[in-house]
Amino acid sequence: MSGTTAVQAQPVEGARGQGLTLAAVLLAVFVVPMSISGTAVALPGIGADLAASDAALQWVVNAFNVAFACCTLVWGSVADLVGRVRVFATGAALFAVAATASALAGNAYVLDAARALAGIAGAAIFSAGAAILSTAYEGPARARAFALFGTVAGIGVSLGPTFAGQLVTSVGWRWVFALHAAALAVALLAVPVIARSVPDASVRMPGRRLDVSGALVFVAAMVLLTTGIVQGSQWGWGSAGVLALFAGAVVALTVFVRVERHSAHPVLDLGLLRERRFVGLALVPVAASFGFVTLLTYLPSYLTAVTGRDGSAAGWLMLLLTVPVLVSPLLAAKLVERGVAARVLILVSLGCLVVGDLGLLLFSPHAAIAAVALPMVATGAGMGLSAGLVDGQALALVAPERAGMAAGFVNTLRLGSEAIAVAVYGSVLTTLLAGGHTYNSAFHGLLWGLAGVCLVLGAVVAWLLRDRP
Missing domain, CATH: 1.20.1250.20 (MFS general substrate transporter like domains)
Incomplete structure (x- = not known):
């Protein structure tokens, strides 16, 4: 039931390897919620610098949140298939690229697209990061690792606005994203050690493939649902557009359940x-x-x-x-x-x-x-x-x-x-x-x-x- 067998099945590279694994995962996890809560503080500066409309500015935040919510489950399934370390490294690399693109964006639409990519990458970091800690630790050590996971995520949410506000005031909003990219680049340096320290559960599932149809239907459902939620306060919760989005989400989720019931390798094991x-x-x-x-x-x-x-x-x-x-x-x-x-x-x-x-x-x-x-x-x-x-x-x-x-x-x-x-x-x-x-x-x-x-x-x-x- 627990990950004890997985930890014992393959030797771990000692306390140093586990410590570096924990530090790298926590650094990446720290950046993701900080990016969520801190970006809102930078919106006035972004709007003034890029001459962005209110709608385009709102999607600087919303694009990240929608993409994150849509892709978290899919990334978790992918991590089980190809390896948690690979997915974590992919997420960290994509986030660094997205943060760099955000820092260099010349208009709000490029920034919105970069933030959507960052949301996709953040979902990979959270899903694979939690799975890595579950695999690398057991017993009281696992409890402490997840306690730090929760603490660091809380620090990121809490300090995000203050940290971003100081950067916006002193050196400008672009540095908020530039430092996110730098932090993820540091986390990537530890990937080789993580790969040697964490057993790869995917090697015990030969022949399993990603349920592409299930993944696409689930992402479609989440896009419809989260977009309806985001636009509800702007269009009106009873507006035709919002009701259509919610109805589409219900239909897509119904289809998703049916697809997963008949899938040999479901995105979500019901x-x-x-x-x-x-x-x-x-x-x-x-x-x-x-x-x-x-x-x-x-x-x-x-x-x-x-x-x-x-x-x-x-x-x-x-x-x-x-x-x-x-x-x-x-x-x-x-x-x-x-x-x-x-x-x-x-x-x-x-x-x-x-x-x-x-x-x-x-x-x-x-x-x-x-x-x-x-x-x-x-x-x-x-x-x-x-x-x-x-x-x-x-x-x-x-x-x-x-x-x-x-x-x-x-x-x-x-x-x-x-x-x-x-x-x-x-x-x-x-x-x-x-x-x-x-x-x-x-x-x-x-x-x-x-x-x-x-x-x-x-x-x-x-x-x-x-x-x-």
């Missing part, structure tokens, strides 16, 4: 979805998307618009939400190492999301920091305790040769749910404000909704992760 514990673990990031990611995106606007804080003060206050994300993954790994059940920590993390979101109802135009500090910390801990832990636990439930596919599925749900949660939050907020609600009352109403979603998902996850009778 048998994974019959493993209730795996499905339960995969749903945990969905709860975090609603309970945490939406607040990470929109709480700064509330702090400036309602409480009257300037951007700097809002940024410092947001540390109460983000710092626990950086600390909690390693804390969770330590607790698991000392005998605390991973299931318990995951349920505690979901409880923290519910309690934290409800606690943020204490926010008001004149709320003291002391009153909201604990709910913000609890919400961040709800995200951080499960970050990395979920990935490690989910991949431990599947055969080693399926680790890439499993990682791809988990990350597809993670990013897809983030896009849905942020888009739905923004749309409901706009609707409430247009209906005469104040920003403060609209924010409080949405907090009830976020807590409710997390509570329902928490109950479902608890049921799926229950001990067998």
Whole structure:
């Protein structure tokens, strides 16, 4: 069930090789979320420099997110076929090329295309990177590796805006992408060591081929779904265009399920979805998307618009939400190492999301920091305790040769749910404000909704992760 057999089947190049493998994967993983959260800060400078329209500017961010969501599952399946190290190296190389093209772009359309390529590459890095760690480590070492995986991803998301803002102010927006390219070039230098350190599960699956038809149908479904979500707030959720995109996504997903049922080598083994514990673990990031990611995106606007804080003060206050994300993954790994059940920590993390979101109802135009500090910390801990832990636990439930596919599925749900949660939050907020609600009352109403979603998902996850009778 776990990757223990795979690790023992082929000698590993010692602690140095494992350490360099971990460092290279974490460096690449650090860049991807930093690119997602930091690029938005550079948009004003990009627009002024390239004379870009608002629509073209919006797709600098959206092109990456859509491409990432569409390709994560496919890359996971490809990694199982041709080798996780090859896919990781391909992703890192493509990302470096895309970041270089972004830095040199002469117009917004070239930049949009480069960002789409970066999204495709980022999907390869995340899927193959998680599978590499699952294969290279076992036991407590695996738990620590995935804790660092979650911590580094959290640092990338949290520091992305600050890092990009400093670069834009000091040397210009192009350096944001140039440094991404440089970081991935450094990660590529470690690929030969990774290749000697990580057993290749693909050698045990001779004759298996990529399900091209399934991959194309799945990508089409995700393009339709994510584009509908992205355009929903612009065209209107009830517009003919958005409804047509969603209907097309439903049709494509239906076709995908039928194709996979009859495929000898499916992109997604539907048998994974019959493993209730795996499905339960995969749903945990969905709860975090609603309970945490939406607040990470929109709480700064509330702090400036309602409480009257300037951007700097809002940024410092947001540390109460983000710092626990950086600390909690390693804390969770330590607790698991000392005998605390991973299931318990995951349920505690979901409880923290519910309690934290409800606690943020204490926010008001004149709320003291002391009153909201604990709910913000609890919400961040709800995200951080499960970050990395979920990935490690989910991949431990599947055969080693399926680790890439499993990682791809988990990350597809993670990013897809983030896009849905942020888009739905923004749309409901706009609707409430247009209906005469104040920003403060609209924010409080949405907090009830976020807590409710997390509570329902928490109950479902608890049921799926229950001990067998």
